[in-house]
Amino acid sequence: MRNALRLPLFVAVAVALGATGVVTSFESATNPSRLPSGLAVSMNAESTALYCTGVSAHPGRHGRVSFYNTSTASRRLSVSVVSDTGHTFATSIELAGHASQSIEPSVVDQGNNFAVAVQVSGGGVVGEEIGGSLTTEVPCAAAGVTHWYATGFNTLVGSSAYLSVYNPTATSAVLNVSIYTAAGFSAPQSYQGLSVPAHAQREIDLGTEVVNTANVGVGVTVLRGSIVAVGVQSANNVVSLDAGVASATSETWFPLVTTAQGATAQIRVANPNHQRANVTLDVALGTYHVVPQTLSLAPFSSGLINVTPNSAIPAAGYANLTLHSNVPVVSALATGTKTWIALSSPVTPGNAFLVNDFTDVGFGAATVTNTSSRPITVDVSSYLSSTLQVVRDVGAIKLTGGQTESLFLTIPSFSITPSETYLVSSATPSMVVSLTLPTRPPGVYVVAPLDGR
């Protein structure tokens, strides 16, 4: 064989193998944790579940759970209520299309605190947990988590804080609870290896181990199974529910932070890392130029940045805060007055949020924020509860990178007391909807919007 004939085969093989090697090595395969569809619960689901925990029966702070059917078809809800005393109650609800219904656990079951598990025959049903005399609300969870973080709890005199943990699966959950305070880290013995039986609810009173302490951060690691957790903060009989987050993040948005006179607003941060966290808080407030606020946190500790009152920040309505950190941290917004605080965790950016006035008191403010640096278009639709008509477009908002717009101002039909349910959606998951209840001083009750699914 002449050499001239060898070359093409060698070249062809070398090129083929080289190209294959490069192409296959170019994309590193990872084991996916979620399927590409992304949504936790799709509209065409065969069955879905909603888990709400931390509903109290205490006088003056008793709560309820409300459900809303975003689909046009009716859904059958198998509701199971379990209390801290072990009592259970089961019922079923037929929820018509675009209809909503509430259930008060303290009415149907016995106990002090309750968890509600709802199995839905299909998808598209959302739930909201409302408590504290209609002053706080958090969305119900659709699935358990294996890690859970929250921060900002107070166990000072006159305050109480506890975690309400519900086990949504048939597996007994085992979990460890870690505490981050300004003094550092602790893992109390009594908080290690905690067991929550299948489909049971349990409270973990932070005050029993962390006495008279402000700004307590909590990290929950589930060793076995999964849980749904809600933090319940009570201060001077003002109850707030904190949905917490499943993971720490390096960037967080708080678009509606009050700077009103008489109000208190703090960004409370916990650092669950081995490294020191250097936190920067960018404050956008009207036309004012506010110097970024900074905070340095030792590993496994907590700290806070005062926003209101703060001599560097004028009292000029709602501030739009963006928190940056060199390492992932857990943050929460603590609002209130001089005598009490209410906690709310940041909203994770998504591409669909549902706005429903479950409390029937309306909203003090409602904004939509573009958390990305690129412009997006936000579509706003509404569900007509009176009919089974499908969604009706009511407007579109174009947002530049980092811009925040008021729904009141841009959506003509969006009133302070909306009677309809609104779906705010965008093409990319880089949007946050923020809501506050109408209060005086304004913005002390922050409400988390529902996941639009």
Added chain:
Amino acid sequence: MDSRAPAVVAVIVTTGSGPGLEAAAASLAAQNYEELSLLVVANGDALQVPERVAAVAPNAFVRLLDENRGFGAACNEAALMVDGSAFFLFCHDDVRLEPDAVQLMVEAAYRANAGVVTPKVVAYEDPLVLLHVGQTSDRFGVVRERVVLGEIDHGQQDLERDVFVAPGGVTLVRADLFSTLRGFDPLITLFGEDLDLCWRAQVAGARIVVAPLAKVAHRETLATGERPVTALGTRRASRQDLHRRHQLLVVASGWGRRTTVWTLMMLFVLDVFEVALALVGRDTDRAGAIVNSWRWLIKQRRRVRRRRRQIHGLRVLSDAELRRLQVGGASRLKQFLLTLLREGYDRARGILPAEGLAEPLAEPLAEPAEAGAGFAAAFAEDEEFDEIAESDLLELRARPSRLMTSFRAQAAVVAVVGVLWLIGSRNLVAMHLPLIGRLAPLDSWWTTWRHFFASWSSNGVGTGTPGMPGYGVLGFAGTFVFGRMGVLPRVVLIFAVPLGAYGMGRLLKDRVSNRARLIGAVAYAAMPVGFNMISQGRVDVLIVVASLPFIVRRIFELMEVPGFRLRPYGESVPFGHRGWRTTHAGVRMELIMLIATVTALAPATLVVVALVIVGVALARVFEPDPSHDFRGPGRFLGSLVANVAIFLLPLSIDVILAGRRALEVFGLARGPWSVPSFTLLLRDADGTFGVSWWGWLLPVAALFALALCRGERRLIASKALAIAAVTLVLTALASRHWLGSFSPDLDVMLTLYAVMLALLIGLGIGALEHDLRDAGFGWRQFAAGLSVVTLVIASLPFLASFASGRFDLPTTSVAESLSALAPSSAGGFRVLWLGDPSVLPLPGWSVAPGLEAATSMNGLPGGATLFSPPDSGTSDVIMEALQSAMAGRTVRLGQLLAPAGISTIVVMNSSAPELAGVQHVPLHHAPNVLLNALNNQSDLALELHTQSVEVFSNSLFHGIVAATSPGSTKLVPIFSSSSFSGALTSGSTVVAGLAPAGAFALSVNGRATPRTTFNTWTPFYQVASSTTPPTGTIVLHQFPLNGLIALFTLGMWGIVWLGFGWIHRLEWLFTGRRRRVQAPRPVEETLDA
């Protein structure tokens, strides 16, 4: 009368004491050549030369020089003194010529039109011992003898022929040539002047011949150190120094510009290697000589340039033509490696010419190998290998260092490897086989046959598809072990790789030597894929490992790959008659049956067959074979596939019924995050073996081998290369799911790759033996050396793998640790196995990339679930439920799986638990999305969580067969796990998790009950109210179509087997008498047979 003989002037150069001067002069004076004059040049401090010469040759002229300027300069001086001479005969003063030597040399010069003539040189003391019969040289100026040390002159060298170098002592040079060449180079005082003169003579186009009938005895007093070196400019220089520097001078100026650069670069590398070696051996003289030679060359660079210009002016032969006159390769390196191979490092180190060519007697053991045979000689088997000296070959062949050329040596290697293999597999003989891979315990011989004929199998939620033909193969194989089915997997584990190695030897047969076959076979046995498949319990792939070389060989034969069909096919013989087997149709049918047998056990074999055919066709596009009659690879492949499909009719029907899952018959998609990377694929590694850098050695050796092959071997190698490349590309793409659901079993693909690598290695050894000698020194030599080195090093991990005695097959498995999977409630149950296809202990269906689902009934997998039909049928309900859970569309997976009687879900991340210090098992994680989904189900309870496995129990499990009490909707298990019969409750509703629903009926007290499905896949039976306690049995009511298909398939196999001459042989059964006298066969037929 005036003589017509041309005038010859003999020049004797004498120095110092000149111990043989008188004898030399006397022998010249006694020549029978008439026109011979004698001129003696006394070089420097010669003592009483005129008197000594006069005493024996009174007519001689004597010229006295003031100083010793060396042999060459003295000869030049003598040439200036003479005019009109036709030849010069330059002689040392320690030679003794036979009386007719000059005459014979002159005759030879005229006969061959030679410019330089050299005589046969014998030892001074013993004229029967040969010293020189001319010499050869390599491109680096290393001179090699054409005789071995101490070779006795039997006349075996008495053939007048061309040589490259006329060794000093007695040299006849044509006067005009000498003048043209401007004589000897005065820069070369001693050692190397003969090489230099001859090199330039060759460049100038002159022939140099040896006249072996002219006999001269040479005492070699200078070379042996009998006399000191006293020439000018040689003070402080040893013989080795002089030799090295003059050799370098010749090389630096003797080639054309480009060749010089390339040659000097290679020489520099070799010298660096030699210096390092010398320093290691504390041989500072040699190291110094080499270093000084380069320094000297740099110092003489102007002279070198001048010489180059002079030689360029003389040039008649090109560099390429000059190379053809020389011996190939690097003689010194060859010699070193050869001796290293034969006699160890110390001897090899000594072989490097400590005293150079000028002192051959100082290193007597070096001489035998200085035959110019080259490094490749060690691998040569054919007699024509050494074109330089046949006697060398004879010598080499007689030496035991000719590795593995004798039958005894090869048999010993086979025996050693065999014993090592038995030692390495010692624990496989009796150890408990873990439930991993395809090592599920086989059912009895009878039950295995029943699976083949069965109308229903328990795979998934049950299926009525035809029985997999693999059961038929297993049943047939079980016959040979007298039904002891447990023996079969052990036999495969222990003997598959050796059988495959034997097949590799058969594949290489007639293409390369037995030694190359042996090395190729051992290389195949050493491929990681075999070990990995043993350690993973993949007996299906091991069967491919054992049989693929045989399949490839037959495909190559039928595709007329050069060298694979040495004899024509037999003459056309009717089907069933003797001799049909050797016809083209018979050979093809043999191949089809072999492929069908292996495909029944590992369907991806069919893909591999296609790749072989495509690879051969592809290679022919780039490198067409010289002549072959084969046409239409597509048609060939099509006919193979069609025939195999007929032989595996039940499986073919399953594939047709499978629809979108049809391609999954070849293998299930593994998780891209757990498949081997491309670099691991190149190393043929999918497991614990071959992942270290050692794994590169065999592919690298194959690559080198590929580079060495020429001629027919080259054509075969190009096919192997194309097949290997196509295989790798397809494997890499399939492992990334870029080919859709087509994801052939990765390990079967790697087996083909291993076959091609081993084939290349075998061919490469053949190339070392045959092809390398045609090539000059260059990259091929390096490739050859590296190839051998890598093969040797690659054998080390091969040995290390024998340590465990079971090739790292785990001693326990994850599945077995879950033997207590039975639910607390009574009744039959299923276990749903989930995980990467590479870790599950039973076959199933693909849910998503990296996720296979399979079920076993009433516990662990067994003989009933060895094969899974590609048609998932009703079992899709399980896959759909899992997909719903993973997509977040359900939180009631337990409820969805409960009708199938699934009590437990086992998610496996590895086939066996990791036990530190005992067993290491790679983790192939199941998709995280699956685990997240299972954790979010409201009706599944996590029972066990380890690194290797997660087990969930189904809180809504109600048994495979359950019943509701009258007035209640709660299902409770009924019947036992061992049978589908038992007591029932009057008026109850029975539900059975058995598919297809239409195939089953519930017989209550001997009467069938009405059945409905309520639009589900499960049958519901309403038990009538009665006063007597009802007893029910679920029975299968299905036409035995599967049995008929299996019977038809079996009959077809039998008929075709009879076609291989057995119909002819068994004819007497039908005629009633044995044919005693066989009809005489036509002469032509007999001859063909």
